[in-house]
Amino acid sequence: MNNISRQYIYLLVVSLILFLFVLIFSFLVLIPEGKEYRIKRVEILSMNRDFREYLNFHTETEDTLQELRSKNRRIITAFEKTFSPSRFEKENKKYFSKLSVSTLLEPSIENGFAVYEVNTTSQISSPKSFYNFLEGVNKSAYMIAINFPIDFKREGESIKSSFTMNVYFNNKDINATASVSVNK
């Protein structure tokens, strides 16, 4: 009888110790860690959802940009081009009997774009040539606005015309040119 009771006491003590260990470990370590896991999982799920939405929005914006770029390729290229008087003369010679473009002055800034003011003198056989030039200038490789005053003067059988043009290009190009010249 004495032997049995000792055995039971031993079993009871061991099971109590182990049970206490399981209980303490669960409540002090496992449950807080589990709570943290649950919170972090919800947070990660929400972050992933936000990220996916942001990614979709980013892709949409990228598509819009690509579409804008492809639709306005000619305009973008025209603004990127630095004005070359000799090239302009070569391109537009067909409209005039004589064409000369004055040297470029320092560009000014207008609406965030750099603007070269170019003085032009030319000789045309009829006003029709000038109309053609004005139509052609809109298809030119540069972004050119014809400005007032425009002067037409009869010189024998032809008309001498003089006018100013505003050539627009990206303001960034000026900064690039300035930094290049500083480096030099």
Next chain:
Amino acid sequence: MKYSYITPRDKSALTQEVQLLLSFFTITILMLFLTYTFLLYKNYSFKHEKQEILIKKEKLKKSFLVMEEEIVYIEKQKLLSENIYTKNIVLKDSISNLFDLIPSRITLTQAKLLKNGLILYGITPNKDIYNFMLQAPLRSIFHKTYSSFYPAQKGWYRFVSTNYINEEKEEKIDE
């Protein structure tokens, strides 16, 4: 007195009951530790994942800002180019209209197109032709019209016609 002839067994603390109990608790503790290890690993991976998402999001944000800036710039370029093209076409039409306005009996020697006006130099056979055929339409377009005549050869007249648009009035009309 009775004697037992059976050889005594070695008594151990690990009785069958204790062994059963120990194996039960070992499995339980093992499961608890496995769960704990899983939670530790998951929390660690979540932390990394969170950092990665934040880095990726930051990159996307930068790229998005650059794209947005470019979109605004292209829109600005587009708007300016449309204004320029329209201005050039309007200018072409105005010059065309001006030359259409000149009657065949009057010869122009010079034409100055200003932002708010027009100065014409030319020769007319007489003042009446000028007044009826050129000055009248000019008056309908411009707010102020001044003409001066100088006698030329064969009874013809050289004329200077200065015409101005009152910009303030034009602006008020536009408003």
